[in-house]
Amino acid sequence: MIKRSNTVLLTDGRRVMYYRDLPEVLRNAREALPALSKQNRSLGIDITDRWNACLWMIYCWIEGIPFVPFSEMNSEPLDRFHPGGVISSDAAFDIAPKTVKEKPTAETAEDSAKALTAALNEASAEALSKTSSEKSDASSEPAAPSETALLKQTAIRDQKEGIFCGLLTSGSSSRPKKVPLLRSNMIAAARNAFEASPPAGSLWGNCLPLLHAGGIAIVFRALLSGTGIFMWSSFDPEKIIRDVSLHPQITSISLVPTMLKRLTEKAEQSSHENLWDNLNNVLVGGGPADTKVLKKAENLGLPVCFSYGMTETCGQIAAQNKSDARIPGSVGKLFNDHQIRFENEESSSDGSKSASGEILVRGPQVFPGYMSDDILLPDAPLSRNDPWFRTGDYGRMESDGTLFIDNRRSDLIISGGENVSPAEVESKMMSSGFFDDVAITGVADPEWGQRVVALVSPAKGSEGLPNDIIHKASSKLKPHQKPSQYFVVSSLPRNAMGKLDRPKLQKLALKLFSRL
Numbered sequence: 001m002i003k004r005s006n007t008v009l010l011t012d013g014r015r016v017m018y019y020r021d022l023p024e025v026l027r028n029a030r031e032a033l034p035a036l037s038k039q040n041r042s043l044g045i046d047i048t049d050r051w052n053a054c055l056w057m058i059y060c061w062i063e064g065i066p067f068v069p070f071s072e073m074n075s076e077p078l079d080r081f082h083p084g085g086v087i088s089s090d091a092a093f094d095i096a097p098k099t100v101k102e103k104p105t106a107e108t109a110e111d112s113a114k115a116l117t118a119a120l121n122e123a124s125a126e127a128l129s130k131t132s133s134e135k136s137d138a139s140s141e142p143a144a145p146s147e148t149a150l151l152k153q154t155a156i157r158d159q160k161e162g163i164f165c166g167l168l169t170s171g172s173s174s175r176p177k178k179v180p181l182l183r184s185n186m187i188a189a190a191r192n193a194f195e196a197s198p199p200a201g202s203l204w205g206n207c208l209p210l211l212h213a214g215g216i217a218i219v220f221r222a223l224l225s226g227t228g229i230f231m232w233s234s235f236d237p238e239k240i241i242r243d244v245s246l247h248p249q250i251t252s253i254s255l256v257p258t259m260l261k262r263l264t265e266k267a268e269q270s271s272h273e274n275l276w277d278n279l280n281n282v283l284v285g286g287g288p289a290d291t292k293v294l295k296k297a298e299n300l301g302l303p304v305c306f307s308y309g310m311t312e313t314c315g316q317i318a319a320q321n322k323s324d325a326r327i328p329g330s331v332g333k334l335f336n337d338h339q340i341r342f343e344n345e346e347s348s349s350d351g352s353k354s355a356s357g358e359i360l361v362r363g364p365q366v367f368p369g370y371m372s373d374d375i376l377l378p379d380a381p382l383s384r385n386d387p388w389f390r391t392g393d394y395g396r397m398e399s400d401g402t403l404f405i406d407n408r409r410s411d412l413i414i415s416g417g418e419n420v421s422p423a424e425v426e427s428k429m430m431s432s433g434f435f436d437d438v439a440i441t442g443v444a445d446p447e448w449g450q451r452v453v454a455l456v457s458p459a460k461g462s463e464g465l466p467n468d469i470i471h472k473a474s475s476k477l478k479p480h481q482k483p484s485q486y487f488v489v490s491s492l493p494r495n496a497m498g499k500l501d502r503p504k505l506q507k508l509a510l511k512l513f514s515r516l
Contacts, residue, residue, distance in 0.1 A: 007201060008228040012051055013243050019226075021097040022058075028095035029059040033085065040084030042066040042166070044077070047210040049089045050231055054210070054219050055096060056087055057165075061220065066163045066180075069211050074496075077211070080178055081166045081371075166371070167213060169311045178371035181213070185314040188364035189217055190224035192317075192335040198227045198251065199280075205253035207232040207240060209496040214285060217315035218254060235259055237266035241275065248278040256286035257293070258498030260304065264296045281305040285316055286497050288405070288423060290430035294326060306331045308405055312389060314365045318403050328427070329404040338363030340397065341388070356396035359405075360388040411502055413442035415450045418480035422502075425452070425481050432473040434459055439492045440483065441505045443513060453509045454483035455492060487512045 005019035017025075036043065043060055047053040047069045060067040070077040078086065087093055164183045168176035198204075204222055206229050208215035222229045230250050232240060240263065244250050255263065260282070267275065276282075282297075285307040289297075297304045305324070308331035309316035320332035334340050344357030366389045394406045406421060413420040422440040429438045437457040442450035458465060465488050474482045493504035 005226075007226060008203065008249075009222070010051070010054060010229050010231060011203065012231045012233065013239075013247070015051070015096070015100040017055075017096060017100050021099070022062075024097040025055050025095055026059060026062065028097075029056065032092040032095060033087070036065070036084045040082070042068065042081070042083040042085075044068045044070055044081075044083040044086040046086075046088045046093065047071050049093060050210060050233055052089075052093050052095060054229065054231055056093075057210075057216065057219055058223055059095070061164060061183075061223070064162065066165060068166045069216070071211060074211060076176070077166070077168055080168060080176075165216065167211070167216075167311050179311045179367055180369075180371050181311075181314050181367055185365050185367060186217070186220050187224060188337065189314040189316070190221045192337070192365070193217070193221040194225065198225055201228070201249055202251040203228045203230040203247070203249045205230045205232065205240065205244070205250045207235045207259070208254055208256070212497055213309070213311045213313075213315045214254060214256075214497065235262075237263045241267055241270050244279065245270075245275050251278060251280045252283060253279065254283045254285070256498040257284060257289040258494065260284055260289055260297065260302075261293045264293055264300060264302070267300050267302075268296070276301045276303065279303055281322060283307055283316070283319065285309060286499055288329060288427060290427055291328060292431060292433065294328075298326070308332075308403060309365075310391065312367045312391075313361065313363075314367065317361060317363065317365055324402075327402075327404075329406065331403050331405055333401045334361075334403060335363070335365075338365065340403070342396070343390075355398075357394065359391045359393045359395045361391060362387045362389060413440070413450050413452055415442070415445075415448045415452055415480055420452055420481050425454075425477060425483075428476045428481075429454070429456070429473050431476070434469050434473045436460065437492050439500050439505050441502065441509050443485075443506070443509055451484045452481065453513075454486045455489050455505065455509060455512075456486060457489060457491065485513070 007019050008016055009019045009022070010017040033043075043056075043065050045053055045056045045060070045067050048071055053069070057067060057069075059065075066083075068077045068081045068083045072089075162183055163180045164186055165181050167179045167181065169179060204218050204227065206215060206218040208218065210216060210219075219229060221227075228249075230243065230247065232243075237259075240253070244253070280303065282302050282304050284304055289304075289306075294304065303322050304326070305320040305322060306326075307316040307319035309318070317338050318331050318334045320326075320330065324330070324332055339362050341360050342355060342357035343360060366387075394412075396404050396406065398404070406423070411422050413422060420440075420442070422442075425440045426438045429435060429440075435456045436459050439455045441453050441455070443453050445451040456465065458469075465486055470486060487509065489508070493501040493508060495501050
């Protein structure tokens with residue numbers, strides 16, 4: 001039986017759904033669900049309607065049905081995983097309880113926000129009251145919650161094995177691979193998500209795409225910890241700033257660097273005071289942010305915490321805490337139940353361990369292995385011969401355990417025998433202040449092997465790209481890092497997570513070269 005709690009599970013600032021509403025959600029889903037055969041008991045979920053997609057994902061978790069998220073703009077997951085049924089955004093897709101389907105009666109946005117805040121405050125007060133009561137009855141400080149305890153908070157069956165969803169990698173460097181994630185992967189990820197137990201009645205703001213592990217992980221962090229989700233329909237900096245200021249229950253939000261940049265730009269124009277006082281962290285993953293953005297975030301009081309993870313690790317496996325120093329490239333420390341090692345030419349030749357090189361990880365969040373073209377099944381036979389997962393990322397670790405990410409191996413440019421890190425060059429060029437956006441790629445060259453090419457969007461107010469700006473912008477670069485060609489573009493190709501799409505970037509550079 002699902003726990004009948006008045007704690008908020010899901011809200012979008014207009015509607016509120018509580019844990020007590022879950023039984024009705026399950027009934028609605030069972031009535032709307034197409035028949036699934038025992039041979040292919042998996043479900044494709046359209047994430048266009050993020051509110052109901054979240055509810056369908058929760059239903060699938062509770063019922064033990066593997067799901068595959070897709071969208072109207074990206075149906076590739078359906079073609080690759082072949083789910084046994086598909087739920088699209090139509091009338092049958094809406095499985096929310098009747099109490100939250102009704103349109104708000106408030107005449108203004110402010111009235112609606114006040115009504116929602118009152119509901120959230122009431123739920124928070126109830127949760128805090130219960131927490132205080134439980135603490136007074138305890139004879140000693142409780143231990144950290146186990147995997148079973150996390151599940152029992154919502155009375156969801158303790159089924160630790162089996163696949164719970166199938167995702168495609170972001171595809172920023174190659175054709176997307178098929179990644180099955182286990183229930184045990186997600187349970188471990190939920191356990192590791194919080195530095196300390198989240199405040200009772202707290203909400204995690206979710207504006208990340210539900211096609212990727214980052215957005216999906218937020219849903220189950222909340223479900224498995226008994227907290228809630230504030231679901232935005234899209235990334236809208238102005239709306240996020242307004243909602244964070246109106247609803248102190250939003251204690252965490254997750255972003256990618258591009259989102260952080262746009263949020264800080266909008267926040268500088270905001271009239272809201274003490275905007276970020278209630279935020280415990282702004283978790284940033286998916287790549288480095290340039291130093292200007294970090295400085296701006298610091299001045300605004302944003303508690304930015306960088307993290308490191310990927311689809312194959314069910315989200316973050318390392319993260320900064322609020323108290324950590326913000327050193328460029330740092331992503332905090334690896335979670336305690338995971339191990340990391342580095343491989344490079346020196347360590348592989350003499351057998352000694354290295355503190356830098358290509359990153360290999362193992363632990364309970366690491367996926368069981370890539371899928372072939374077989375259909376997604378809860379008990380599909382998946383295993384890797386080697387428990388260590390080779391990430392393809394290069395990094396290093398300081399003596400205190402702080403992890404630094406330097407570059408993806410597949411992104412390296414080799415020019416004249418010298419390794420060039422696109423991320424490093426992009427960071428240095430962005431710090432010059434002359435550009436709104438920079439991307440570095442390599443183009444084949446008969447003399448140098450590859451030549452370094454820059455695609456840039458000049459800063460607002462700049463006209464063209466004069467030679468003196470090129471000279472100043474590249475002054476911090478080593479000779480082999482300096483681009484041999486610059487192209488001015490209005491925008492750069494990025495995927496749904498805001499990461500540079502390196503294959504598209506290279507195709508664009510070749511196309512621009514052909515016009516010279």
